[in-house]
Amino acid sequence: MDPGAATRISTEWSFEPSTKTSQVGHCTNCRQSVIVVKARIVGVAGNRYLLEGRCKRCGETVPFSV
Numbered sequence: 680m681d682p683g684a685a686t687r688i689s690t691e692w693s694f695e696p697s698t699k700t701s702q703v704g705h706c707t708n709c710r711q712s713v714i715v716v717k718a719r720i721v722g723v724a725g726n727r728y729l730l731e732g733r734c735k736r737c738g739e740t741v742p743f744s745v
């Protein structure tokens with residue numbers, strides 16, 4: 680993943696509720712796929728959206744993309 684693309688955050692961005700499906704990310708603390716809660720947009724990379732949320736198991740920050 681290109682880290683430079685994440686710095687271009689659009690303030691015009693609005694997160695469509697329709698994309699709010701099951702948000703799953705890989706928690707490095709739990710070392711497994713976990714449910715992510717309180718997800719928020721942190722950037723855009725190409726046609727993917729970078730999000731960041733909290734691991735439902737341990738509360739650790741979990742980055743993921745949709």
Ligand SMILES: [Zn+2]
Nearest residue numbers: 706709734737
């Ligand atoms: Zn975790």
